[in-house]
Amino acid sequence: MRKNILTVSDLKNFHYVAEAVFRGRHTVFSAETESDAHAVLSAKKINLIILTPSFRAGIKPQSSFKFLGELRAPGSRFAEVPVILAAPAVTPDIISKAQKHKVSEVIKLPFDPVVFSAKIEETLLKFSHPREHPDIITGLPKKHMGELTIAELLDSGKKGTLMLIDLDHYSFACTNISGKALITCRNIIQEETDDKAVLAVMKGGGFVLFVPDLRDREKIESYAARLIEKILERIKDEKIYVSIGLAVSERHGKNYEDLYLACDRGLGEARKHGKNMAKFYRW
Numbered sequence: 001m002r003k004n005i006l007t008v009s010d011l012k013n014f015h016y017v018a019e020a021v022f023r024g025r026h027t028v029f030s031a032e033t034e035s036d037a038h039a040v041l042s043a044k045k046i047n048l049i050i051l052t053p054s055f056r057a058g059i060k061p062q063s064s065f066k067f068l069g070e071l072r073a074p075g076s077r078f079a080e081v082p083v084i085l086a087a088p089a090v091t092p093d094i095i096s097k098a099q100k101h102k103v104s105e106v107i108k109l110p111f112d113p114v115v116f117s118a119k120i121e122e123t124l125l126k127f128s129h130p131r132e133h134p135d136i137i138t139g140l141p142k143k144h145m146g147e148l149t150i151a152e153l154l155d156s157g158k159k160g161t162l163m164l165i166d167l168d169h170y171s172f173a174c175t176n177i178s179g180k181a182l183i184t185c186r187n188i189i190q191e192e193t194d195d196k197a198v199l200a201v202m203k204g205g206g207f208v209l210f211v212p213d214l215r216d217r218e219k220i221e222s223y224a225a226r227l228i229e230k231i232l233e234r235i236k237d238e239k240i241y242v243s244i245g246l247a248v249s250e251r252h253g254k255n256y257e258d259l260y261l262a263c264d265r266g267l268g269e270a271r272k273h274g275k276n277m278a279k280f281y282r283w
Contacts, residue, residue, distance in 0.1 A: 004046050005018070005050060006031065006040055006049045007030045008031045008050070008064070009030075009051060010032050015028075015030040018030075021113050021117050024196075026124075029044060047081070047127075048082050048083075048120065048123060049071075049082070050086060052064065052088075065097050084120065085106045086107045104126070105123055145200060146198055146199065147208065147256060147260070150162070150256055151256035154249060154256055160211050161214040162210050162246075162247045163209040163211070164207075164209075165206055165208075165227070165243075165244050166202075166244070167206050170241065181235045188227065188230045191230075192227060197211050220248065232276065241275040242276055246263060246266050246278055247281070266278075266280045269281060
């Protein structure tokens with residue numbers, strides 16, 4: 001799920017690099033002074049702070065540890081916000097102060113963007129709500145988190161197609177979809193989408209997929225038919241049906257709840273008419 005990250009530093013390149021690393025995944029706010037940082041913290045829910053050992057307070061240097069001391073003060077609503085320190089030199093003194101102020105990680109500058117990104121994602125996950133943890137088998141967001149991301153996109157004005165991709169066995173006696181089948185399906189769906197799409201896994205065997213800007217009926221139905229064909233071909237030994245419910249924003253619902261309801265009804269139509277097909281509830 002997209003998070004809000006605040007970078008606090010008077011090193012402009014530091015802000016540029018952070019924005020470039022997380023573009024498309026998280027929202028990055030930047031502050032060069034203490035007052036700027038407090039303004040962002042007061043206006044936005046910040047999930048992680050990344051700062052350098054010093055920055056400006058007006059025109060004077062400001063110690064990050066003085067700033068952190070204020071944030072960690074008893075009763076402060078920012079006391080539990082995780083912090084990462086990016087320091088040009090990681091000295092024993094820096095480590096000691098970082099530990100005192102509950103800094104989660106100290107990273108040496110300049111940093112490798114790949115390593116830096118991994119450390120940030122690791123910290124965000126560590127301090128996230130258990131419901132935000134990815135699915136153990138597929139590594140995808142769970143349904144609840146996928147729905148929140150899709151709802152945010154729809155609320156921001158983004159339009160597209162919602163798909164509920166349901167997998168079930170030929171035999172009613174077998175209810176669990178194997179991890180291998182789920183991973184294969186995940187791979188097929190990801191092959192057919194770009195990084196703008198939102199994909200989450202549903203409990204019991206299935207996926208929620210939102211494809212932005214896909215709104216033409218013929219293209220949607222062709223897309224869904226291709227997914228079904230590829231899934232059935234690659235997991236034919238699993239004896240699994242594939243049913244897909246389809247709904248398009250604006251036509252079937254402006255918010256996520258209405259769009260999901262229409263999509264779920266479309267899924268019901270697909271199941272009722274023999275499965276291994278994709279259906280709209282109405283068009």
